[in-house]
Amino acid sequence: MTLKIYGIPESTCTSRVLTVLAEKGVTDYxxxxxxxxxxxxxxHLARQPFGKIPAIDDDGFVLCESRAICKYLAKKYANQGTKLIPDDGDVKGYGIFEQACSYEMSYFNPPAESICFEKLFKQFHGKGPADEQLVTQYKSKLEDTLKVYDGILAKQAYLAGDEVSLADLFHLPYGHLAKEVGFQDLYDPYPNVKRWFESLEARESWKTVPSIIALFARMGQAQEQAAK
Ligand SMILES: N[C@@H](CCC(=O)N[C@@H](CS)C(=O)NCC(=O)O)C(=O)O
Structure with missing residues (x-):
């Protein structure tokens, strides 16, 4: 049975999984x-009890949460494509890797996702305009993180060392979207972050992911047409 991905390709969390599948050269899904x-x-609630996307069904093995799915895929396809996760015996490497994953979940994603919510999702779902005061607060929190990242990335190419890993790729969906919703120069004051993030955006895997902005534009047009 083929691997099934339950999600919307353009959605930020689904795109995290698609990027990893592309890195691993997996096309049979x-x-x-x-x-x-x-x-x-x-x-779907049987696959994802919180009623969110993505979830996968891999020949009867059901898993949700985009980062958990990515880790599963990186281990399942360990022998192909980009490595992305330390080898099983590399205990210290694994600790460093999980540390970097935790940085993303704790200090990067919350403000980046909140900026995207205020500037894009909130309006699209008819919940009113962005609260610019909140946006400023989230941006300032994100900048605190970027300052620390810039120091880390001055000493190594990626967050878990000198090789790219899932911990880096996890930043792509919201890190990219935060730029697109009005902060194109977000990483400019942090030269090491800028170099790092541009190198992630330049990966062939990320280029395969469809744009959520384009999807929303199409959906907006469809809504306008329906209202006429
Ligand atoms: N931590 C979850 C977040 C899942 C999530 O919030 N998914 C969004 C799409 S990116 C969703 O399902 N939104 C629809 C909703 O909340 O009803 C993951 O990484 O999979």
Whole structure:
């Protein structure tokens, strides 16, 4: 049975998984179409109890949470494509890797995702305009993180050492979108972060991921047409 990805290719968390599949050279997977309301349907709640995307079904093995899925895929396809995760016996390397993953989850993703919520998702879901005061606060928090990252990345090419890993790739969806929603120069004051992030955005795997901004533009046009 083929690996099934339950998600929307353009969604930030699904794109995290797609990037890893591309890094690993995995192309044999299916994207069962998901319609409005499908995320909260009992069959999807059995895969993702919080009613979110993505989730996978790999020949009956069901898993959710994009970062957990990425780690599973990196181990399952350990012998192909980019390495992305330390070898099983490399205990110290694994600790350093998990430390970098935790930086992303704790100090980068919350402010970056919150900026994207205020500047894009909130408006798209009709929840009003961005609260610019909040945006300023989130941006300042993100900048605190970028300052620390710049110091780390002055000494090594990537967050877990000199080789790219999942910990770096995890930053792509919201790190890229935060730029696109109005902060194109976000990384400019931090030369090591800028070099690092540009190198991630330049990866062929990331170039395969469809744009959420383009999806929203298409959906917006469809909504406008329907309202006419
Ligand atoms: N921590 C989860 C977050 C999942 C998540 O929030 N997914 C979003 C799409 S990026 C979603 O399902 N949004 C729809 C909703 O909240 O109803 C993961 O990484 O998979």
């Amino acid at each position: 299916e994207f069962p179409p998901m319609g409005k309301g499908d995320m909260k349907a009992p069959e």
